[in-house]
Amino acid sequence: MRKGEHTRQEIIRKAAPIFNQRGYDGAALSDLMRATGLEKGGIYRHFSSKQALAAEAFDYAWQQTVNARIQDLDTISNTVDRLKKLIANFVERRGIIPGGCPLLNTAIDTDDGNSVLRERACKALRGWRSHLTSIVSAGIKAREIRPKTDAKKLAALIISSLEGAVMVYRLERNEEALRAVQSHLERYLETELRLPAKNQNKN
Amino acid sequence: MRKGEHTRQEIIRKAAPIFNQRGYDGAALSDLMRATGLEKGGIYRHFSSKQALAAEAFDYAWQQTVNARIQDLDTISNTVDRLKKLIANFVERRGIIPGGCPLLNTAIDTDDGNSVLRERACKALRGWRSHLTSIVSAGIKAREIRPKTDAKKLAALIISSLEGAVMVYRLERNEEALRAVQSHLERYLETELRLPAKNQNKN
Numbered sequence: 047m048r049k050g051e052h053t054r055q056e057i058i059r060k061a062a063p064i065f066n067q068r069g070y071d072g073a074a075l076s077d078l079m080r081a082t083g084l085e086k087g088g089i090y091r092h093f094s095s096k097q098a099l100a101a102e103a104f105d106y107a108w109q110q111t112v113n114a115r116i117q118d119l120d121t122i123s124n125t126v127d128r129l130k131k132l133i134a135n136f137v138e139r140r141g142i143i144p145g146g147c148p149l150l151n152t153a154i155d156t157d158d159g160n161s162v163l164r165e166r167a168c169k170a171l172r173g174w175r176s177h178l179t180s181i182v183s184a185g186i187k188a189r190e191i192r193p194k195t196d197a198k199k200l201a202a203l204i205i206s207s208l209e210g211a212v213m214v215y216r217l218e219r220n221e222e223a224l225r226a227v228q229s230h231l232e233r234y235l236e237t238e239l240r241l242p243a244k245n246q247n248k249n
Numbered sequence: 250m251r252k253g254e255h256t257r258q259e260i261i262r263k264a265a266p267i268f269n270q271r272g273y274d275g276a277a278l279s280d281l282m283r284a285t286g287l288e289k290g291g292i293y294r295h296f297s298s299k300q301a302l303a304a305e306a307f308d309y310a311w312q313q314t315v316n317a318r319i320q321d322l323d324t325i326s327n328t329v330d331r332l333k334k335l336i337a338n339f340v341e342r343r344g345i346i347p348g349g350c351p352l353l354n355t356a357i358d359t360d361d362g363n364s365v366l367r368e369r370a371c372k373a374l375r376g377w378r379s380h381l382t383s384i385v386s387a388g389i390k391a392r393e394i395r396p397k398t399d400a401k402k403l404a405a406l407i408i409s410s411l412e413g414a415v416m417v418y419r420l421e422r423n424e425e426a427l428r429a430v431q432s433h434l435e436r437y438l439e440t441e442l443r444l445p446a447k448n449q450n451k452n
Contacts, residue, residue, distance in 0.1 A: 067361040072274040145361055150416055154357040157419035158270040158348055168420055202417065202429035207406065210413030213353055214405065216360035217371055226405035 054092040057082050062103040062110075066145035069155045070100055070163060097162050104163060107148035108170045114139040116177075125185030126240045129178070129204075133231050136208050137224045146216045149174070150209050175201045191239050200239070204231060257295040260285050265306040265313075269348035272358045273303055273366060300365050307366060310351035311373045317342040319380075328388030329443045332381070332407075336434050339411050340427045349419045352377070353412045378404045394442050403442070407434060 060081040064073045078089060078099075093099040115135045122128045145151060149170050156164040178201035185191030207227045214223035263284040267276045281292060281302075296302040318338045325331045348354060352373050359367040381404035388394030410430045417426035 069272060069274060069358065071272060146357070150413075151357055153416050153420040154349070154354055155272065164420070171417065171420055198425070199429040199433075202414070202426040203410065203433050206413035206417055206426050206430050207410035208413065209416055210353075210409035210411065211405070213356050213412055214374065214409055217356040217367070217374055222401070223405040223409050226402040227409050230402075230406050 050092070053088075057084070057089055057092055057099070058102045058106045061099055062107040062148075063144040065100050065103045066107050066143050066148050066151055068145075069151065070096075070160060071155075073100070097160070101162050101166050104148055104152050104166050104170075107143040108166075110142045111148055112174070114142045125181050125188060125190045126235050128181055129185075129235055129239075130232055132178075132181075133204065133208065133228055137221070137228045140212075140215075147209060147212045150212055171205070174205060178204060185239075189241055192241055195239055207231065253295070256291075260287070260292055260295055260302070261305045261309045264302055265310040265351075266347040268303050268306045269310050269346050269351050269354055271348075272354065273299075273363060274358075276303070300363070304365050304369050307351055307355050307369050307373075310346040311369075313345050314351055315377070317345045328384050328391060328393045329438050331384055332388075332438055332442075333435055335381075335384075336407065336411065336431055340424070340431045343415075343418075350412060350415045353415055374408070377408060381407060388442075392444055395444055398442055410434065 057078075061073075061078055064077050064081055068074075068077065073096075075086060075089075075096075079085060082089060089099070093102070115132060117135055117139065119128055119131055119135075122131055140146075149167055152163055152167040153171070156167060175198070179197040182191055182195055182197035182200055186193050186195060186197075207230070208224075211223040211227040215221060260281075264276075264281055267280050267284055271277075271280065276299075278289060278292075278299075282288060285292060292302070296305070318335060320338060320342065322331055322334055322338075325334055343349075352370055355366055355370040356374070359370060378401070382400040385394055385398055385400035385403055389396050389398060389400075410433070411427075414426040414430040418424060
């Protein structure tokens with residue numbers, strides 16, 4: 047990696063927690079300078095604007111968050127168990143980037159404006175939903191999940207309930223809502239989604 | 250109402266959508282001046298600080314939101330039906346204060362700081378949860394709801410899933426997640442909470 051590119055990546059990495067904790071308007075240039083150890087010119091040599099830096103910082107924060115949530119997922123062959131692991135990872139592997147879920151923060155921060163950041167958040171949401179629906183589709187095909195399951199509705203339920211629980215967690219600083227949502231979803235997956243073994247594909 | 254108090258209330262009413270849409274840091278004095286038609290001195294004669302105004306604006310926005318959500322609730326005697334109506338009101342009576350749910354916005358905006366506003370959001374959350382748990386407790390007493398129902402967990406599920414769906418709605422500007430959560434919760438209330446009529450108290 048060239049030195050310029052290395053510096054650029056370091057700025058993104060150090061700016062990410064600041065934008066995630068303070069929001070776009072709340073992230074002051076002085077905070078960014080302190081975190082990166084660079085002057086204004088040293089930062090903006092690498093980015094055309096604050097918005098451009100915030101967008102890169104969001105993508106970085108989201109990628110780190112996704113990596114934590116999908117950790118160990120590929121070792122689990124059963125799709126219902128994979129969904130349960132994804133939910134458990136969401137609940138347990140928080141705080142990868144300080145400030146809470148970057149998607150939730152950026153969505154709320156930009157829903158009334160800031161179209162560049164908003165588009166990044168939309169893309170992140172689409173990616174997460176598509177990951178969930180692809181597990182459900184694979185599960186239906188493998189006869190592990192009931193064929194009439196509406197994958198998109200289920201994904202909406204999982205995403206909404208977990209993200210809302212993060213809001214409660216962030217506000218009250220205790221895990222109760224996250225754990226309540228996790229146990230509800232786990233039970234729902236077991237009772238309403240999982241196909242009994244006798245119906246499963248034996249091939 | 251004295252003229253000074255009237256002006257104070259008008260400032261709160263007009264500042265509420267600005268804080269709710271732009272967040273605490275994003276709400277500029279120039280926005281507040283434009284919305285109220287007052288100069289800086291005219292606004293801050295009534296409030297000791299921006300934070301004091303933001304706190305009053307949040308309380309106002311939250312009260313308006315709660316009023317919309319509990320509308321027509323007292324006409325419904327059955328507690329399960331009352332929970333369903335509360336959920337339907339949440340989904341259908343949005344946008345009372347432009348910018349989305351004031352609790353969600355303020356929670357995310359203040360979770361890493363701003364302790365005055367954060368405390369207001371905590372109080373709002375406690376109030377909403379307590380409203381939900383009191384309906385469940387009444388339902389258990391009236392033998393309309395299964396006696397082993399964990400009211401606090403149920404409240405956490407309802408609040409988390411609805412608030413998370415608002416985030417998705419605000420980002421994608423379509424109702425799919427809200428409707429998915431509503432139908433999931435309605436079905437859950439019918440199948441897992443509602444006591445069959447034969448078990449209900451006939452007194």
